[in-house]
Amino acid sequence: MGTGKPASAELARSHDERSSSGHGHGHGHGHGHGMSVDADRRWLAAALALIGTFMVAEVTVGLIAGSLALISDAGHMLTDAASIVLALVAIRLAARPARGGYTYGLKRAEILSAQANGISLLVLTVWFTYEGIKRLITPPEVEGLLVFITALVGIAVNVAATWCISRANRSSLNVEGAFQHILNDLYAFIATTVAGAVVWLTGFTRADAIAALVVAALMAKAGWSLVRESGRIFLEAAPAGTDPDQVGRQLVARPDVVEVHDLHIWQITSGESALSAHVLVQPGADCHAVRGDLERVLRDEHHLRHTTLQVDHSRPEPGTGTHCDDPHGTVHRSGRA
Template sequence: MGEHEHSHGHGHDHAGHSHGATADSDRRWLAGALAVIVAFLLAEVVAGLVAGSLALLSDAAHMLTDAASLVLALWAIRLAARPAEGRMTYGWKRAEILSAQANGLTLLGLSIWLTYEAVRRLIHPPEVTGGLVLATALAGIVVNVLASWMINRANRTSLNVEGAYQHILNDLFAFIATAVAGLIIMFTGFDRADGIATLIVVVLMVKAGVGLVRASGRIFLEAAPAYLDPIEIGREMAEVDSVVEVHDLHIWEITSGTPSLSAHILVAPGADSQAVRAAVAGMLADTHHIDHSVLQVDYTDHEECPDTEHDHIPHCQDAHGPVHRKSIATN
């Protein structure tokens, strides 16, 4: 008869304590950045209306999404801190990924509106007060450098925090472009520089938005993290002593930076299945930093895996994905 063995990563209490401390620190830095952003946002709206500058108003609109992204990120951190209970067996950690995706979609949506407005102003450029644009943009650079520094102090391996950071960083680039536009308008009277600066910001926003949507989409689709190669990991697992075959290998993330793995492992009859399980779990943790692994270990003659002729090695029928077997040395 076969024997089922399951392996789970340990050290959750320690990780939970560390995560809680990190979350508290992240909340403080994000809240500080939010206060700075909101204060300047109000001043910039007034300046943009007085100057008649689309670049300033677009920056203000972007800063409004910055503030919203920070509020969303703070809310997601609070949700993610809730314990796993009831039907939420993974807790609320994926709320952070929802926040990151919302930030990415917001950047893309805002870029569409700004592109339309910029093109319209390139065709019919309004009169723009270059001096006020320059002064406000320089103040915005200072504010966004401060906000970016504060968020950078938080844990940017979290896709949630990275989403908020990308909003602020893009706004910093926007202010730099706006300052250049203000200088050009002051010295040359070329009002179309305002629209051109806006289009430059749009390019940066699209790049950041696509990156956030792609990264969050990978997690929602249960794809393996970009830094882990399932084929290579499957081969390494199959090379562990006494392992005959590895299949039904799945690697995914519940939230950014927390890879999980499950697999069915067949071992040779007479092997110590507990020792094999421990060896595979240890390799995954040490080599790939996968601390949460669920491993079903059975002998090759297990009743759920009837012998089938496939290179003379038995395996489960209808395995999900590739089947990994130990390489055989030849003379």
């Protein structure tokens, strides 16, 4: 009785109506609106143009100067460019409407992009760490002045690219992944500038290898963060900062609610979470009114708008049999019988 789960056709229609009115899905970002998506694409494309142009020049100068720090920066910029391309592709895929077997659409393409960015950073970390240690042991000749000048130009390019991506929607883990790539590259260029100045002014060529190791450390930090956050979404963990037990206790404390079980909270993609639960209410209570009250609490206090609540009476009424005798997961009871 009053389950809150209409027949499939009605559910699909309800889903479309909620989505069109802006109340069905809790998008923390603007990817539900064409204008915002187009703006994201423009900012990402501008950053890509800056990075691609400078990367070619940096590889050339790095080879001439014999600088691992510059080449490592160029390698990092290559992953920057790849991360932006992935982000652009993911934004296009995520914007496609849900159809067929993909009931959420392709929204998780953004998370695939973020995870690919994180893994690429970790792989590059291993290679640059190896090369940096090797050059610490046997330092090659490095043209310090050339490294210094190129790194200064690199700082300017990365500041511009970082600004471009910061203007896009960073609540998306996909865009945040590209942003972290660019931001870490900016830090890397600062380290390379210092290394170039040291080599130029003192002749201490190991400074170049030390700068490359600093770059590797920054890559490891950013890469692990992206892999961890995207992994949480793939494993359908609750959003960071959301405690399912606390949510369950809050729901069961509402008027007429006797028990809450089969409670699941997960992220569909960054900025879009979902919840489902089975709720038992006191005999004779208005299931629809209780469900409306719970949806309001979830929406206003936990920013959960994509919710599916099955609401039944705590004891089966004649001819129904809606009582769940085998609940799964943590069971929250109010003490009201």
